[in-house]
Amino acid sequence: MTVRVVLADDQPLIRAGLRVLIADTPDLEIVGEAGTGAEAVALVEDVRPDVVVMDIRMPDMDGIEATRRITTARVIMLTTFDDDDYVYGSLRAGASGFLVKDMALEEILAAIRVVAGGDALIAPGVTRRLIEEFAARPAPRPEARPVGGVTDREREVLTLVGRGLNNREIAEELYISVATAKAHVARLLTKLGARDRVQLVILAYELGLVTPPTGGSTT
Known part of the structure; x- marks a missing residue:
């Protein structure tokens, strides 16, 4: 079964890196990209993905509020933890995972599969923080x-x-x-x-x- 993924990040380079990696992964498929939280919410309603990889800090609407509004997909927060104090808020809003951007791309792919399967995942070290x-x-x-x-x-x-x-x-x-x-x-x-x-x-x-x-x- 192919996991349908939406990428939501205001940094095109981040989206491009994930897009290239996922394109070579047979069990994952990018079905849309968004540059703001509001775009992500609308896109999820339109394409109904399984998982959203969401940045926390985005213009227009941040990832926490977007996650709170998304009820039809599981959300993985992807951010730079050391620069962000929103971990608690994002998980409380309903995120099923929290990853940091300096993780290996292969680890992010594995996290997408874990969350798509119904489990939750937090990057090593983030739980302690x-x-x-x-x-x-x-x-x-x-x-x-x-x-x-x-x-x-x-x-x-x-x-x-x-x-x-x-x-x-x-x-x-x-x-x-x-x-x-x-x-x-x-x-x-x-x-x-x-x-x-x-x-x-x-x-x-x-x-x-x-x-x-x-x-x-x-x-």
């Missing part, structure tokens, strides 16, 4: 509180998801099968109205189930 961003926020972290409709076991699973564990690691931690861990995650997605695993991570922090480190090194 996101946690540090939480820790740096002046507002105190909330106390852990009950999560309506979620069982004690699902709460344990949500906490481990928030710590960044995958299904296999969750299974090992709780002495359950990988299939059972996967089923718990699926039920959490439904009960909490989360689009994917990334949003579960955010919810775990917002609910106080996971507390970011404070005063640690950023190296």
